[in-house]
Amino acid sequence: MWEYTDKVKDHFINPRNVGEVENPDGVGEVGSMACGDALKLSFKLDENNRIKEAKFQTFGCASAIASSSAMTEMLIGKTVEEAEKITNDDIADYLGGLPKEKMHCSVLGRDALEKAIYCYRGEDEKVIDGNIVCECFGVTDKEIERAVTEHHLRSIEDVTNYVKAGGGCENCHEDIQKIIDGIYDKADDKAPEKKKMTNIQKISLIEETLEREIKPALQKDGGNIELIDVDGDRVYVKLIGTCATCKASQLTLKNYVEIRLQEMVTPDLIVEEVK
Amino acid sequence: MDIIYMDNNATTRVAPEVLDTMLPYLKDFYGNASSMHSFGGSVGREIIAAREKVAALINADPGEIIFTSCGTESDSTAINAAIRSNPEKRHIITTRVEHPAIKNLYEFLAKNGYRVTWVPVDKEGVLDLDYLYSHLSEDTAIASIMWANNESGVVFPIDEIAEKLRNKGIVFHSDAVQAVGKIPVDVKQTGLDMMSISGHKIHAPKGVGVLYVKKGTKFSPFMIGGHQERNRRGGTENVASIIGLGKACELAGNHLDEIDTRVRILRDRLENGLIENIPNALLNGKKDERLPNTSNISFEFIEGEAILLMMDQLGICASSGSACTSGSLEPSHVLRAMGVPFTAAHGSIRFSLSTYNTEKEVDYVVENLPPIIDRLRKMSPFWKEGACKLQ
Incomplete structure (x- = not known):
């Protein structure tokens, strides 16, 4: 159950301005059935070049319908130049806020508005600005950067909530993470640059973690572990004492030793047993 | 309204009859079943009676019933017991339509070195049995196939699958959370090794579940602690809910x-x-x-x-x-x-x-x-x- 504000509920149950404007001055369509939400927005101007009529058709959840309804209400009476300044945050604010997971619904509204204005001006659709990162939803690096900067997003999940990127096949998660990291690395000049560890540093950190944490834990159960070799990211170890004969030793190795070393040293490590 | x-x-409403059987154990009879005094001992007898009622619903022996906290715990216990008892085996099987209790556990195991076969379904939600049978191997530790799907309601032929898996050294578990109480389930006739049940799907309260473990199945506990459930699941019994579940199983049978x-x-x-x-x-x-x-x-x-x-x-x-x-x-x-x-x-x-x-x-x-x-x-x-x- 979503915690929707009364205003969201009101605009969902009693949506304003449903339908299509006859002889519209601008029309914008975004989304698709595959995406799970879609919006068609149309508007018409009066003699003073103010928006006289704005209507929507939406396929989507309650907050998508409420966001569309709210946006049409916000548009009416504005000039195109004023309308252009409406952001997705404005739409969410108008509704008294949206759950974080539903922010993309307000983005849907802003995108449709942008398209409708391009259509009105007779301009070609906006040339894709930047490179597509998320192929599933056609989201570019520029759009992700903008969302991350404007809304101070910190995780891939946040990015997905706002601009959908990363919500489909998930192949682009690494790239999204890089964009997020890039923005915060730049913002935080004082943060020490992450240097690649030398082999000597890596090995001594592995030894230290084994000595300080892993060995004492295994010794409690009458076992022990010995570091045999490190080759790149492969850590070769030998299990001793009860560990060597324990049936659960593989689980210990993967679920405990490897995970702990990955956390403490570097996430790329793979632990292997030498018999 | x-x-x-x-x-x-x-989830289901708690049956009024179930609640009635539970209330005394939340108020007056608060003893610990493990205690030496007769005040606690009387509680222990009610747990025995509840265990018999659960066993009767699925035609198991009472000794094959382990009370847990929920369906998810039952599933986790079963899968972990199977892979820990067969540490040399690195392959596990399930379907593409399992509840997250199985699906996410299998995904976790896949990240930790297990080879997973996800058996597909057709457009009507019917399981591809040929695919299942052709992916069994000597390296397979466990096959976990839900009895009935929670979303589509499609019932899988667990009897037939159990027959095919028999004597292959593969532990066969079924998440029967949606089936038990809705259709007849007979573990003796089916002959599967482990099966999960959830209390709150059959008009018992939330917070109680069951893992059926066939006699002779290799087992290791998931929750290690006291001697409860014959050392197979530590932790003081959720007395009122277990007694409620016993009543719910009796009603479900009727x-x-x-x-x-x-x-x-x-x-x-x-x-x-x-x-x-x-x-x-x-x-x-x-x-x-x-x-x-x-x-x-x-x-x-x-x-x-x-x-x-x-x-x-x-x-x-x-x-x-x-x-x-x-x-x-x-x-x-x-x-x-x-x-x-x-x-x-x-x-x-x-x-x-x-x-x-x-x-x-x-x-x-x-x-x-x-x-x-x-x-x-x-x-x-x-x-x-x-x-x-x-x-």
Whole structure:
């Protein structure tokens, strides 16, 4: 159950301005059935070049319908130049806020508005600005950067909530993470640059973690572990004492030793047993 | 406003008879079953009686019943016991349509070095048995196949699968959370090794579950602690809930016929009423291989959450397979595995009935849902009056 504000509920149950404007001055369509939400927005101007009529058709959840309804209400009476300044945050604010997971619904509204204005001006659709990162939803690096900067997003999940990127096949998660990291690395000049560890540093950190944490834990159960070799990211170890004969030793190795070393040293490590 | 509760695959109301048996153990009889005094001992006897009732429902021996905290704990215990008892084996099998309790555990194991075979289903949600059988190997530690699917209601042929897996050295577990209490389940006849049950799906309270472990199955506990459950599950017993579950199992056994007749007729009345009165409404799941209480219907060109919230205004409770929970807006993994087209998958609604539902409630839903669907479709840019049914 979503915690929707009364205003969201009101605009969902009693949506304003449903339908299509006859002889519209601008029309914008975004989304698709595959995406799970879609919006068609149309508007018409009066003699003073103010928006006289704005209507929507939406396929989507309650907050998508409420966001569309709210946006049409916000548009009416504005000039195109004023309308252009409406952001997705404005739409969410108008509704008294949206759950974080539903922010993309307000983005849907802003995108449709942008398209409708391009259509009105007779301009070609906006040339894709930047490179597509998320192929599933056609989201570019520029759009992700903008969302991350404007809304101070910190995780891939946040990015997905706002601009959908990363919500489909998930192949682009690494790239999204890089964009997020890039923005915060730049913002935080004082943060020490992450240097690649030398082999000597890596090995001594592995030894230290084994000595300080892993060995004492295994010794409690009458076992022990010995570091045999490190080759790149492969850590070769030998299990001793009860560990060597324990049936659960593989689980210990993967679920405990490897995970702990990955956390403490570097996430790329793979632990292997030498018999 | 009266609630019309048609979401019984999510959870069920606690039967009043169940609550009555529980209350004394939340008030007066608070003893610990493990205590030496007779005040605690009397509680222990009630747990024994509850264990017998649970065993009777599924035709098990009481010694084969382990009480747990929920279906998820039962599933985790079973899978972990199987892989720990067979540490040399690195292959595990399940289906593409399991509940997250199994699905996410298998994904976790896949990340930790296990080879996983995900058995597919066809567009009606029926399991591809040939695929399952052709992927068994000497390296297979466990096959976990749900008895009935929570979303589509499709029942898998567990008897037949158990027969094929017998004597292959593969532990066979079934998540029977949706099946037990709705259709007859006989573990002796089926001959599977482990099976999970959840209390709150059969009118017992939340917070109690069961793992059936066939005598002679290699086992190691998941929760290590006291001697409770014969050292197979540590932790002081959830006495009142266990006693409640015993009563619920007794009631479930008595109600199986009613579910197969009266509830089935109600479900069909609801399903046929909706499909006849609403254009472009498609049934998900093979019609004659489903649980008698479940109906999953897709309403094309609209989105599930919007339908649910409109129904909520009228006090009607159901579920949707469309999870508009994040930017992904992806339909459930079950509907995707069935290959339900996007036009329909986003607008799927699951109705799941119980013996508490009435014909009056069904008729109310059949009368009030069509205008809701119509209203939302009029808002949808994809809806055209008289749109042809997509295949």
